[in-house]
Amino acid sequence: MDPLQPKIQFRDPQIEMAHGAGGKASRRLIEGLFAPILFGSRARYLSDAATVEFDGSPVAIATDSFVVKPLRFPGGSIGELAVNGTVNDLAVSGARAEALVVTYVLEAGLETATLEAEVRAMAQAAGRAGVRIVGGDTKVVEHGKADQMYLTTCGIGRPLPGVTLGPDVVRAGDRIILSGPIGDHGITILLARGELELEADLRSDTRSVLPLVEAMTAAAAPGIRWMRDPTRGGVATALNELARDCRLAIHLSEEDVPVNDAVRGACELLGLDPLHIANEGQFLVVVDPGGADAAVDALRRASGGAEARIIGEVRDQPAGAVLASTRYGGSRIVDMLVGDPLPRIC
Amino acid sequence: MKYVDEFRDPEVIRRTAEEIRRFADPGRQYRIMEVCGGHTHAIYRFGLQDLLPANLELIHGPGCPVCVLPMGRIDDGLAVAGQPDVIFAAFGDMMRVPGTRGSPLEHKSRGMDVRVVYSPADALRLAQRNPDKQVLFFAIGFETTAPSTALTLMEARRLKVPNFTVFCNHVTIIPAIRAILDSPDMRLDAFIGPGHVSTVIGCRPYEWIAENEGKPIVISGFEPLDLLQSTLMLLRQLQRGEAKVENQYRRVVPWDGNRAALRAMAEVFELRPYFEWRGMGFISQSALRIRDAYADWDAEKRFSVPAVRVTDPKAAQCGEVLKGVLKPAQCKLFGRECTPEHPIGALMVSSEGSCAAYYNYEHRKAGVVAGSA
Numbered sequence: 001m002d003p004l005q006p007k008i009q010f011r012d013p014q015i016e017m018a019h020g021a022g023g024k025a026s027r028r029l030i031e032g033l034f035a036p037i038l039f040g041s042r043a044r045y046l047s048d049a050a051t052v053e054f055d056g057s058p059v060a061i062a063t064d065s066f067v068v069k070p071l072r073f074p075g076g077s078i079g080e081l082a083v084n085g086t087v088n089d090l091a092v093s094g095a096r097a098e099a100l101v102v103t104y105v106l107e108a109g110l111e112t113a114t115l116e117a118e119v120r121a122m123a124q125a126a127g128r129a130g131v132r133i134v135g136g137d138t139k140v141v142e143h144g145k146a147d148q149m150y151l152t153t154c155g156i157g158r159p160l161p162g163v164t165l166g167p168d169v170v171r172a173g174d175r176i177i178l179s180g181p182i183g184d185h186g187i188t189i190l191l192a193r194g195e196l197e198l199e200a201d202l203r204s205d206t207r208s209v210l211p212l213v214e215a216m217t218a219a220a221a222p223g224i225r226w227m228r229d230p231t232r233g234g235v236a237t238a239l240n241e242l243a244r245d246c247r248l249a250i251h252l253s254e255e256d257v258p259v260n261d262a263v264r265g266a267c268e269l270l271g272l273d274p275l276h277i278a279n280e281g282q283f284l285v286v287v288d289p290g291g292a293d294a295a296v297d298a299l300r301r302a303s304g305g306a307e308a309r310i311i312g313e314v315r316d317q318p319a320g321a322v323l324a325s326t327r328y329g330g331s332r333i334v335d336m337l338v339g340d341p342l343p344r345i346c
Numbered sequence: 347m348k349y350v351d352e353f354r355d356p357e358v359i360r361r362t363a364e365e366i367r368r369f370a371d372p373g374r375q376y377r378i379m380e381v382c383g384g385h386t387h388a389i390y391r392f393g394l395q396d397l398l399p400a401n402l403e404l405i406h407g408p409g410c411p412v413c414v415l416p417m418g419r420i421d422d423g424l425a426v427a428g429q430p431d432v433i434f435a436a437f438g439d440m441m442r443v444p445g446t447r448g449s450p451l452e453h454k455s456r457g458m459d460v461r462v463v464y465s466p467a468d469a470l471r472l473a474q475r476n477p478d479k480q481v482l483f484f485a486i487g488f489e490t491t492a493p494s495t496a497l498t499l500m501e502a503r504r505l506k507v508p509n510f511t512v513f514c515n516h517v518t519i520i521p522a523i524r525a526i527l528d529s530p531d532m533r534l535d536a537f538i539g540p541g542h543v544s545t546v547i548g549c550r551p552y553e554w555i556a557e558n559e560g561k562p563i564v565i566s567g568f569e570p571l572d573l574l575q576s577t578l579m580l581l582r583q584l585q586r587g588e589a590k591v592e593n594q595y596r597r598v599v600p601w602d603g604n605r606a607a608l609r610a611m612a613e614v615f616e617l618r619p620y621f622e623w624r625g626m627g628f629i630s631q632s633a634l635r636i637r638d639a640y641a642d643w644d645a646e647k648r649f650s651v652p653a654v655r656v657t658d659p660k661a662a663q664c665g666e667v668l669k670g671v672l673k674p675a676q677c678k679l680f681g682r683e684c685t686p687e688h689p690i691g692a693l694m695v696s697s698e699g700s701c702a703a704y705y706n707y708e709h710r711k712a713g714v715v716a717g718s719a
Contacts, residue, residue: 015455195462195468265347268347328359328570330397344697345464
């Protein structure tokens, strides 16, 4: 076979919304089409961040795109997300973001004031996250060919000392830590679209998680095995990817997963599972059993980490699956989300 | 959260489960059908089967309106919506349900204007806000959602909204239960009756199940404690050799139903002579259509509808699973050709369908299916 024309396994005839939703379809696209062509046999664990070496010095690199609608929502905006998103991708790959470049794809007709507000939001978020925005690119497409504005950020970072991460170092017995309550961002966006005529006192959780990651790694670095920010597809999707990559089982204790009342209420009403809802300011950590308490203590002492807790552990069986034990002694499989979460009514 | 937390109290639930285990006669097999898809979903989500004795099997019934909707109806609705300047509005439940050429969501990604609405009234407002568009509300559901469609149609007529129509797929629960009881391979002992449907129709319509068929039925709520209590009430009836209708969900379900809702339904809808149920075939007088007085708002009367018929592949054994003859995983297609992402049979379509619920929550507990993603 021609090595320049590797075979692909992706069979879907066209791209659907689900291929971008972060769940199973996204994974099929990445593993079935991008990876074989772009990475060939070098690909092992696929992620939005990677570490490359220059003259023996490791550099972390990550990219993320933002197409959120509406542009502004309680607790944040697209500009803030674009900075925090890439800073967080780097943080959970074990690196401190140093510099970002940004691409603006703008729809002709976008009001300057709207653009200015987002550029200012980016500058502020970068200041808070301690990262420089060092360059960028602007493209304008015809009116109707984009939805106001899309942003892409790409960042480089310096690896945090003493941190070695990867699904291959995860072992049975390791603990799963969650940094705080889940679902705030996804439900805020769902409600901010105004289509459901539901209101709740909720704000997006968008923030840089780097200070929390740094506080935790300083306290428990050698025991930290894996980190991920559970954005699209939520905690369920992130943990399913881990379970598959490490060929072990993730056992969650459902009652230990922190969920704010407003999110819980909205999920009950809409028939959604908080484990499938997107987050922009939380992260999951796998720590060896000896380091778990130190990691949780460090998170809780740091600003914004008060609700961090152990939500489960890694076990041998059933390999590749995520299980949640309910408060009543029953258990259920927690699957990846297929497509976007949609309210169930009937 | 009020009305939720007290019905999820782990201690009370453990005690109730214990009582069920004590009460169940180990010498016999119990086969109880929960009719409603919401119950199926709750049973899996809360892992309730794990709390029940091994000789008590919950069979998942036909009460998932998305699952039992024939694919041809989806094709018909999407065909109407495919005309220029039409907005297709439906509940989120419908969005991933595949038609022959894809689901509403897939049509959306190809450019159709598809909107998720939370109630039919939202779809009517959408029409009022978009006077240059035609809004088609694709109505689904049992008696739970039919009254809100009826009230919306009454409002549309009162306000003379010209650009709003309903594509009506409302079905009724009693004929489906009758079809299951009439089936020769039926082997059920008792029913957990639907909760939301019964808030509208009340408990009387189930009396024939107890009186003529000799099967106990308990109308149940949706929280873990509701379902366990209902199961216990059924066991008590079976133990005593009784068959009656009981109402566990009294905090919501009035014995005589909701008269205002029933009046609205009678004003707007009439029974169709017959309607096709996916996985069950044609059932007479099992669905609602819009009365002639509301013809201007009836998509089937106002537009030319292709009336597509799509039969499920022969290999899909949805009917047997629905009747409790087969468990989901015993179907030849389960988890191989037929998955929630690519459903072939009715019950894999919605998360309330028994196959999808089983697939999502249960079947990998023992070990993962290699390479599935």
